Amino acid sequence: MTKPPLLILLCAPRGFCAGVVRAIDAVERALVLYGAPVYVRHEIVHNKYVVEGLRRKGAVFVKELDEVPDGDAPVIFSAHGVPKSVPEAALARRLFGIDATCPLVTKVHREALLHHKRGRHILLIGHAGHPEVVGTQGQLPQGATTLVETLEDIATLSFADESALAFVTQTTLSVDDTSDIVRALQARFPAIVGPHKEDICYATTNRQGAVKRVAPLVEAMIVVGSANSSNSQRLREVAEREGCPVVRLLLRADDIDWSVFGGIATLGITAGASAPEVLVEEIMDAFAARFEVTVETVSTADESVFFPLPRELREQAAE
Structure with missing residues (x-):
């Protein structure tokens, strides 16, 4: 049987931002330099696929520092940032703390x-x-x-x-x-003081801008990301607000409800800042198995932001 046509409008930018890349690279670099285990307080980024991949390589995710045994194994603080008391507690225990907070x-x-x-x-x-x-x-x-x-x-x-x-x-x-x-x-409060430059990060702004462009043009939209990812949930909300009839936040291709997506002719796809591109490709492959797919990229901004690794890992890299 001939497969029905499907136009996919692929949002750009999408997926990993510089802060997420830096945090994941910090865990992977620490594993290379020091070997497993490398402890990570909370999820390094809010994506189950990424977290499980790092866990298989030897990262151990903990909720609090009291789950980390005494010793010199690295303890990495997630990209979301931590209260000041956390690195202070790590220092008091002489743990090897590495701060991967997004700059x-x-x-x-x-x-x-x-x-x-x-x-x-x-x-x-x-x-x-x-x-x-x-x-x-x-x-x-x-x-x-x-x-x-x-x-x-x-x-x-x-x-x-x-x-x-x-x-x-x-x-x-x-x-x-x-x-x-x-x-x-x-x-x-007319006298209230704000930031010199807005605090919402460039990646959040850019990804929402692309969704605003695409959402009114398609019958359905998929945001690739985890349910506990704030920026992914905001992309879903933006797509809904812009009038897209069907919007779903999905982690993997297995999560696609074909009773919802089986009869569409146009689809938008984006990904939250903590979602890897491999998951976007996996979802596109799932549609390609059922549809004759044409892909058009809708780009609203160019991104070239780069953040270096935490200092402790850069020094080791230089050595």
């Missing part, structure tokens, strides 16, 4: 610390419980930050000194939602 998350940490030193109370725009938010709040004393998740939260805010406020944001948020929250904060 763009570190930028937010530094902004928050600077505002705190200048006597400002910090409004952190983000999602409660996300590791990046926990890490940012953990840079400062308890009570120094207030979490803002939604526009509705702003109405409940009250501060003794409204002239000494600042805001920072989680790096993986919806660009549009965050802009709305920032505008509402500035309207409510």
Whole structure:
């Protein structure tokens, strides 16, 4: 039987960002230099495929440092960042800590610390419980930050000194939602101080921009990524907001529901910043087995950002 035609619009940029590449490379480089086990506090990035691949190579993922035995095996802190207490605890135990925090998350940490030193109370725009938010709040004393998740939260805010406020944001948020929250904060607190350059990272902005271009043009859209990935979930939301009738967040080709995708003629595909390209290819191959596929890439930005490995691993590499 002749396969039906399917036009796939492939978003670009998509997939790994520079911070994710750096974090994964840090674990792999540490495994080469020191051998297994290499301990990693929390998932190095939010993608089950990536985490399982590193686990097979000898990485041991732990929730907290007390699961790490004493010794000189490396302990890597994830790309999302950690509270200041975590590296301090590692140092106290003389563990070999390696910080793989994305430099763009570190930028937010530094902004928050600077505002705190200048006597400002910090409004952190983000999602409660996300590791990046926990890490940012953990840079400062308890009570120094207030979490803002939604526009509705702003109405409940009250501060003794409204002239000494600042805001920072989680790096993986919806660009549009965050802009709305920032505008509402500035309207409510005219003196509030923001970052010199927005905190939402280039990769989040670029991937959402590509989805905005593609989503109105297709009958269905797949976001390749893990359910616990904030930036992947935001891509799904952006596609839905732009009017795409069917949007699904999928990790692997096995997750495709053919009762939903079996009768379409146009499909958009993107991938979250922690999703490897091999999973995009796997999903495209699954469609190629059922459809006569034509692929067009829709590119909205060029990316050339590179972050070097953590210093400890660079020094070893130089030796």
